[in-house]
Amino acid sequence: MTATTSAPIGAPAATSRYAEVYAAWKADPQRFWGEAAKAIDWYEAPKTVFDPNAGVYGRWFTDGVCNTCYNAIDRHVAAGRGEQTAIIYDSPVTGTKARISYAELQHKVATFAAVLKEFGVEKGDRVIVYMPMIPEAAIAMYACARLGVIHSVVFGGFASKELATRINDAKPKLILAASCGIEPNRVVPYKPLLDDAIGLAAHKPEACIIFARPQSTANLIEGRDYDWAAEVAKAEAAGKKADCVPLKATDPLYILYTSGTTGIPKGVVRDNGGHMVALHWTMANLYNVHPGQVYWAASDVGWVVGHSYIIYAPLLAGCTTVIYEGKPVGTPDAGAFWRMVDEYKITVLFTAPTAFRAIKKEDPEAKLLANYDVKSMHTLFLAGERADPDTVLWAERILGVPVVDHWWQTETSWAIAGNPVGLGLLPIKPGSPTVPMPGYDVRIVDEACHELPPNKMGSIVVKLPLPPGCLPTLWQQDDRFAESYLHEFPGFYKTADAGFIDDDGYVYIMGRTDDIINVAGHRLSTGGMEEVLASHQAVAECAVIGIKDELKGEVPCGFVVLKAGVTKSPIEIETEIVKLVRDKIGPVAAFKIAICVNRLPKTRSGKILRGTMKKIADGDAWTMPATIDDPAILDEIAEQLKGHGIGA
Structure with a gap:
């Protein structure tokens, strides 16, 4: 009970x-x-x-x-x-x-x-x-x-x-x-x-x-x-x-x-x-x-x-x-x-x-x-x-x-x-x-x-x-x-x-300092975007990273793991999520990439390996993190990014 x-x-x-x-x-x-x-x-x-x-x-x-x-x-x-x-x-x-x-x-x-x-x-x-x-x-x-x-x-x-x-x-x-x-x-x-x-x-x-x-x-x-x-x-x-x-x-x-x-x-x-x-x-x-x-x-x-x-x-x-x-x-x-x-x-x-x-x-x-x-x-x-x-x-x-x-x-x-x-x-x-x-x-x-x-x-x-x-x-x-x-x-x-700290003295942790991305001169929190993604009723967990962009410097890319029993297609969910971020944060976020994945790469303590995901998406050299729970997940992420024309 x-x-x-x-x-x-x-x-x-x-x-x-x-x-x-x-x-x-x-x-x-x-x-x-x-x-x-x-x-x-x-x-x-x-x-x-x-x-x-x-x-x-x-x-x-x-x-x-x-x-x-x-x-x-x-x-x-x-x-x-x-x-x-x-x-x-x-x-x-x-x-x-x-x-x-x-x-x-x-x-x-x-x-x-x-x-x-x-x-x-x-x-x-x-x-x-x-x-x-x-x-x-x-x-x-x-x-x-x-x-x-x-x-x-x-x-x-x-x-x-x-x-x-x-x-x-x-x-x-x-x-x-x-x-x-x-x-x-x-x-x-x-x-x-x-x-x-x-x-x-x-x-x-x-x-x-x-x-x-x-x-x-x-x-x-x-x-x-x-x-x-x-x-x-x-x-x-x-x-x-x-x-x-x-x-x-x-x-x-x-x-x-x-x-x-x-x-x-x-x-x-x-x-x-x-x-x-x-x-x-x-x-x-x-x-x-x-x-x-x-x-x-x-x-x-x-x-x-x-x-x-x-x-x-x-x-x-x-x-x-x-x-x-x-x-x-x-x-x-x-x-x-x-x-x-x-x-x-x-x-x-x-x-x-x-x-x-x-x-x-x-x-x-x-x-x-x-x-x-x-x-x-x-x-x-x-x-x-x-x-x-x-x-x-x-x-x-x-x-x-x-x-x-x-x-x-x-x-x-x-x-x-x-x-x-x-x-x-x-x-x-x-x-x-x-x-x-x-x-x-x-x-x-x-x-x-x-x-x-x-x-x-x-x-x-x-x-x-x-x-x-x-x-x-x-x-x-x-x-x-x-x-x-x-x-x-x-x-x-x-x-x-x-x-930041609000008017009541409450502290808000929006991510590591390297998780603050600069989109066309605007400093945006990937943590704030993750809040929006997580509010979608089909999403079990998510991660947002900033990836290199020639025009804007960086643009956000969202990864979502769906709850068991979701009947909508991944494409439908991805489209809804992009619209959700646009509605709640605004066009300034330049959020256009959402990818449904089976699971997120994590350390054994449960922290999502956002930094490694970013290196893969940017096409930068990366090494397998010593603390990763399941190395095969990064290969899956790389393949899914390639399917969206990213990091290839």
Whole structure:
């Protein structure tokens, strides 16, 4: 059954404390974050909240001493809550389900940390984690955090060449991997990919520990590769466990490489202290989730959402987190998410808009929802790419709960802008992730860094310093960090997103700065055009790119995927879409090319590969993106473009 609410869908709370809380942060940032830091257990509480002279632009809690693993696991056990479920594991692709309590997790993590110590790994060393969505991935990450070892998670199944570049950059002492990952229709052996990557890499790890899954065996190389279960059994038999290591708040917790990088990758560094303070603050104030409740971020541990809101934030807050090895559709159907909410009484679901577009495409009328009780869920959060208003409104209609878009980046680890449900829901404006969170002074500027008035589109920047939890630098690349993010707009962090702020202070993200196209001197947002395309009743999802044009410089080209059961021909739909854009945006858009496609090329995290599509359409040289989910789709796109006389 569908959840119901007494107030209109998305109706704001009678009173929201957002304005008061944001003003308090702005008036005294150090006091604000100093108070937030009291929610964390410290070996030595920080006396200095922010040191502007440390690091590239300043550092948070420089004299604090802490441990992330202790705060996420051990302190809850010490407080008498060891029997509460910490992790729910649900794997529809293998038919496996499990619950791990905080006490069990503590035992598993402390034991595996002892295994790492036996291999000579210690504070400051790096370990690469190359694993699918299984509990052992979380155990690996927390075992590293327990010892002060810097983990770098690389998405399981990532191409060997790209894995090799990360091995060369992070220089790990160990690599932790599984024998395979499992997709709905295939098993992906990881060990051959790992072996090839190590062969390609100039840096060689001292050892690899492989978790064997029954779906695929792994050939272990003697003297280098070790069996996970056997090493854990040895530690268990000897009664070995490792304690949490006290760390500086500024010590790195992890390195996460931004997706789609080429050449020398950008390794985003995350610290221990500021990361904990910021993520803990968000659980109650942004997501309105509290100890004992079940929080599900339907993402992957290979991405920043998985780091922040599968592994760390829920457990820092004493919640139950969900590790889901499946898809929104096809495992087994478009009711998969509703089954999860019903079965585990999930309070908040956080996923990417592309997941809901996939559900909407397969089940446009949400008929499968009627089979489940989803009353436990009070809010759906979307992030990862722009949430088009059509998807937001569809989800609101079928679920009967607020659908909250929020905007953040790999670099920030938490929301730059959002609707802070825990402070009282603000009015929802579909198409906007709402307002800046405390810690973020968001501005819209032109190319000369002059601030623009409301409703004027420009580059979105954040006034320095960035709040706790955001990247202090790139791994061993301070100069590149400053050049990439700080130099173009002095005194600000460059988000590389474009948009505007309206008269009410709501932020609108209209795309990456390179997604703003110039049509005969008019700056137009491809995101705004995508809104129009998505409003067509036959369209499940869409993408708009700018392609080269001799006369106008650039013209827009739209790609649409149709909902299941559409009876009109693609030519009819394409004609209607062209007219729709002309009617809603006007002739200035010069929108004349709409192409119906079977599917859109995406990364494994669900982001549409607009940049690669543009290169194909422009006839420019392009390389297969390392993060692509299915390479064959780009060939299909190229053929369909050729059919329209484009990119040939």
